[in-house]
Amino acid sequence: MRVVVPFGAARPKTRLSPVLDDDERREFAAVMLADVLDVLDACGREPTVVADAPVACDAPVVVDDRPLTDAVNARLGDEPTAVVMADLALATPAAVKLLFAPDAAVVLAPGRxxxxSAVVSRHPEFTVDYHGASIRDHRERAAAVGADTATVDSFRLATDVDEPADLVEVLLHSEGGAAEWLREAGFALRTADGRVEIRRSGTESG
Amino acid sequence: MRVVVPFGAARPKTRLSPVLDDDERREFAAVMLADVLDVLDACGREPTVVADAPVACDAPVVVDDRPLTDAVNARLGDEPTAVVMADLALATPAAVKLLFAPDAAVVLAPGRxxxxSAVVSRHPEFTVDYHGASIRDHRERAAAVGADTATVDSFRLATDVDEPADLVEVLLHSEGGAAEWLREAGFALRTADGRVEIRRSGTESG
Known part of the structure; x- marks a missing residue:
């Protein structure tokens, strides 16, 4: 099965800008990508990164500067294909195996x-649309082409990392480099009024 | 196994007050509780609701007005016990079965x-503390009493419903009465700038 990992290399993780500057976001996004590639490798998969700008990583990279939906759809149809997002910092081999386990024509892993968060398509006519409530659209698109659908129930796969609040999940549950990167960058958990937040200590200069 | 469902009946779901008034929050919380009880029943479990005020529901209710942590700890220790939160509106029998599947002394289902979100304890000395980053504390408490721990990876169990944004998950993924209640109350999904939000149409008067 072809495995595609789309990666926004041009303007990575803009919604993390309240807590990470441009260089840090670039670095952190690359660390999350590396975690996802490691997990896929541990599952015996050979992913290709489809990025909107060149990026250095431990997998073949194809640069395609079309919008995400178009770049993914260009790779669906002719053979079974998995699409796994690059910011699933909580992914583990066990979680990713859930995605490949069902024999359905379309397998969907909802994101929050x-x-x-991830799709497996074995149907030649299934296409994606990542705008809006994409999980609902993907269910409807699968039904519209007559593809039976399985849904994967995984907190690890549901948790993509877009916003500062998501860093709490990384610090608590990542088993990869992303949590380590955050801790080295000075991030830790803070509990305030029963809510769990992140705090950052003085930025390391070296 | 004893199954306990703690329920905050006195001041239910205060963080939903931006979108639901007092009566609506009370009603919606009761609908979510009913969904959770239905799912436990479908799994062959016989839950007891531990509430901080009387509540009508389809299960035995014990009123215990101590704080959540104390009320739960009072019921741990002497026999294997599961504690399942009452606001897991996305819970399904398949998801709840994941909780009961591992044979570990302590089974934890992380919440966001x-x-x-849920605990199974088969260890006489394990106790809970729901303040702050409770999932981390529970891991540490299990280790401290020498209990082996299993962690359940479920988006459905991880999704408790506390805030308006969580209603998106209910509308998209609930298979119970909670989604129906929201739709009847006028809630629907709206997509804005690629984010999915809830909107509410004119409140029904009858």
Whole structure:
């Protein structure tokens, strides 16, 4: 099965700008990508990164500067294909294996907030649309082409890392480099009024 | 196994007050509780609701007005016990079965933001503490009493419903009465700038 990992290399993780500057976001996004590639490798998969700008990583990279939806759809159809987002910092081999386990024509891993964290398509006519409540659209698109659908229930796959609050999940649950990177950058958990937040100590200069 | 469902009946779901008034929050919390009880029933479990005020529901209710942590700890220790939160509106029998599957002394289902959505304890000395990053504390408490721990990876169990944004998950993924209640109350999804939000149409008067 072809495995595609889309990666926004041009303007990575803009919604983390309240807590990470441009260089840090670039670095952190690359660390999360490396974690995802490691996990796929541990599952015996051979992913290709589809990025909107060149990026250095431990997998073949194809640069495609079209919007995410178009770049992914260009790679669906002719053979079974998995699409796994690059910011699933909580992914583990066990979680990713859930994605490949069902024999359905379309397998969907919902992301929080209506997103789709990962898809396996074995149907030649299934296409994606990552705008809006994509998980609902993907269910409807699968039904529209007559593809039976399985849904994967995984907190690890549902948790993509977009916003500062998501860093709490990384610090608590990542088993890869992303948590380590955050800790080295000075991030830690803070509990305030029963809510768990992140705090950052003085930025390291070396 | 004893199954306990703690329920905050006195001041239910205060963080939903931006979108639901007092009566609506009370009603919606009761609908989510009913969903959780239905799912436990479908798994062959016989839950007891531990509430801080009387509540009508389809299970035995014990009123215990101590704080959540104390009320739960009072019921741990002497026999294997599961504690399942009452606001897991996305819970399904398949997800709940994941909780009961591992044979570990302590089984933890993480909630988003550092919470603990569900626990199974088969260890006489394990106790809970729901303040702060409880999932981390629960791991440490299990280790401290020498209990082996299993962690359940479930988006459905990780998703408790506390805030308006969480209603998106209910509308998209609930298979119970909670989604129906929201739709009847006028809630629907709206997509804005690629983010998925809720909107509410004119409140029904009858």
């Amino acid at each position: 907030g209506g997103g789709t | 933001g550092g919470g603990t």
